[in-house]
Amino acid sequence: MDEQDQQQTPEETPVEETPTEETPDEETPAEEIPAEVLRANLTKANQEAAKFRTRLREVEKALEGRKTDEEIQSLLDNLTHERETAERSLLIENVALKFSLPEELASVLQGSTREELEKHAATLAKFAPTSEQVPPGDLNGGLNPGNDSGNDDGLSPLDRVRKIKGYR
Numbered sequence: 001m002d003e004q005d006q007q008q009t010p011e012e013t014p015v016e017e018t019p020t021e022e023t024p025d026e027e028t029p030a031e032e033i034p035a036e037v038l039r040a041n042l043t044k045a046n047q048e049a050a051k052f053r054t055r056l057r058e059v060e061k062a063l064e065g066r067k068t069d070e071e072i073q074s075l076l077d078n079l080t081h082e083r084e085t086a087e088r089s090l091l092i093e094n095v096a097l098k099f100s101l102p103e104e105l106a107s108v109l110q111g112s113t114r115e116e117l118e119k120h121a122a123t124l125a126k127f128a129p130t131s132e133q134v135p136p137g138d139l140n141g142g143l144n145p146g147n148d149s150g151n152d153d154g155l156s157p158l159d160r161v162r163k164i165k166g167y168r
Helices: 002-012 035-064 069-098 114-125 157-166
Strands: none
Touching: 069 114
């Protein structure tokens, strides 16, 4: 029965014939392919090659500025140092403000932790001038022409002296 099945299978399948027309995509001798098709295929291949060359240049340009591991580590160390310096400056400024220290004393604060800085700031605060010790900014001796002291002439002290000298 197996032999009969095998014999019937080739007879049952119809054989289809392919058309005799040749398409330009099939491999045929070069003299049979029209020149326009060859030019189109060449143009297409050139365009693909140009895309690959452009992409290669982009990748080379991107890798050109790439740093080595040592350079990256050096940059990272520099940035870490700058950050630590900024954090310390901010910490010193905060402690100095907390204890009302002037800038001159804030710059000499010593200590590596907040507690150490606060302890030193408390010691320095004992010697720092307080607001009670600071003299007032307006020390003109009472000779302010804008002050109503009974003179309504509105003259400055110098003009008053000239006026008095003029009467003699």
